[in-house]
Amino acid sequence: xxxxYPLTIGNHELLLLADKAIYWPQQKALLIADAHFGKAAAYxxxxxxxxxxTTSQNLQRxxxxxxxxxxxxxxxxxxxxxxxxxxxxxxxxxxxxxxAQHAGMRCILVRxxxxxxxxxxxxxxxxxxxxxxxxxxxxxxxxMPAAHATHHVLAGHIHPAYRLLGKGRQRLVLPCFYHxxxxxxxxxxxxxxxxxxxxxxxxxxxxVTDGHCVWPVTVAAAAAELPATQHR
Numbered sequence: 001x002x003x004x005y006p007l008t009i010g011n012h013e014l015l016l017l018a019d020k021a022i023y024w025p026q027q028k029a030l031l032i033a034d035a036h037f038g039k040a041a042a043y044x045x046x047x048x049x050x051x052x053x054t055t056s057q058n059l060q061r062x063x064x065x066x067x068x069x070x071x072x073x074x075x076x077x078x079x080x081x082x083x084x085x086x087x088x089x090x091x092x093x094x095x096x097x098x099x100a101q102h103a104g105m106r107c108i109l110v111r112x113x114x115x116x117x118x119x120x121x122x123x124x125x126x127x128x129x130x131x132x133x134x135x136x137x138x139x140x141x142x143x144m145p146a147a148h149a150t151h152h153v154l155a156g157h158i159h160p161a162y163r164l165l166g167k168g169r170q171r172l173v174l175p176c177f178y179h180x181x182x183x184x185x186x187x188x189x190x191x192x193x194x195x196x197x198x199x200x201x202x203x204x205x206x207x208v209t210d211g212h213c214v215w216p217v218t219v220a221a222a223a224a225e226l227p228a229t230q231h232r
Contacts, residue, residue, distance in 0.1 A: 005207050005214045007179065009152050010138045015069075016177045016207050018214040019061055020187045022154065023069045027136060030069060032062070033077035033143070033156025034188035036114065038091040055091050058190055059098045066102060074105055075134070077156045077186060078112020078143025080121060092122060099125050110134045112143030112157060147182055159188035161195030162208045162217065173197065177214075179205040 003018040015023040022031040037055050066074070099107070107127045109115065121127045133140035133148055140151035145158060162176040175187035178198045187209065188195065200206045200217055207216050 002215075003213060005216065007177075007184070007205075007207075009184070012137055012139065016209075016214055017065065018209045018212055019065055020175055020189050020209060020211075021065055022177075022186060023065075023071075028070055028072040029075055029136075030065060030071045030073075031075045031077060031141070031154065031186065032189040033186040034079045034112070034159060034190055035076065036079050036081075036188070036190040037095060038081050038088060038118075054191055055094050059094060062189075063098070063101070066105070071105060074102075074107045075136075075141055076107070076109040076127075077141060077154065078110055078132075079114040079156065080109050080112075080127070081115065081118040095121070095125060099127075108134065110141055110143055115143075145183060145185055153183040154186065155183065156186050156188065158185060158196045159194060160185045160198045161187070162200070162206050163197055164208065164217070174208045174210055176209065176217075177207040179207075 004015040004023070007014045007016055012024065012026055015025070017023055020032070023029070024031065035058060037058065065071075103126075107125075109121065109127050109129045110132050111120075111129055115129070120129045132142040132144065133151070133153070134142070135151060138151055140148040140153045142148075142153055142155040143157050145153065145155040147153065160176050160178040161173050164172045164174060173195060175195060176198060177187060178185040180203060185198075198204075198206060205216065207214050
């Protein structure tokens with residue numbers, strides 16, 4: 001198994017990455033969806049006991065991808081900030097430090113439903129915000145998984161996941177990329193998010209990821225789909 005898996009759409013070859021992102025070599029673009037930065041901070045502001053450090057951990061993962069793949073533009077497919085309370089000082093300080101480390105990189109946010117509620121990122125993050133669809137090449141970059149009349153859609157929003165079958169009726173739910181005619185869905189980049197189970201039906205294509213490896217699954221889910229490293 002590998003940390004990336006090629007997917008050809010039209011005349012573009014994309015790389016599905018194990019760390020829940022897509023790299024588009026021809027555009028030198030890294031695409032992520034549903035980072036939900038500041039979600040834990042928003043929950044803590046409501047008195048919920050949730051983990052700390054999720055923003056820093058997700059930014060570390062993003063930095064690792066940016067150091068591995070030559071990236072001139074980072075395209076965020078919606079839900080960059082989770083809620084108005086995500087504008088917490090600690091969250092914004094971490095984001096400002098991260099942005100300063102990549103000052104020469106273009107950053108584009110395709111607004112999602114949470115962005116409209118949370119508001120655009122602060123101006124000093126230098127993130128260009130656009131409404132969907134954002135057309136690039138023959139792809140429509142969106143947050144909502146709505147079909148486009150002329151372009152193949154890359155979108156997020158639903159946090160796709162897949163239930164693998166293991167020995168002894170063991171179940172393991174992992175994030176996945178879900179591809180079908182006209183549309184490809186990215187998993188949620190943020191760690192502190194849920195997932196919507198997808199069915200692998202004829203005509204669709206699913207790649208699951210455990211954060212280290214990404215691999216395709218077949219239409220008929222079987223025990224062989226669950227790697228030996230996950231048998232526990």
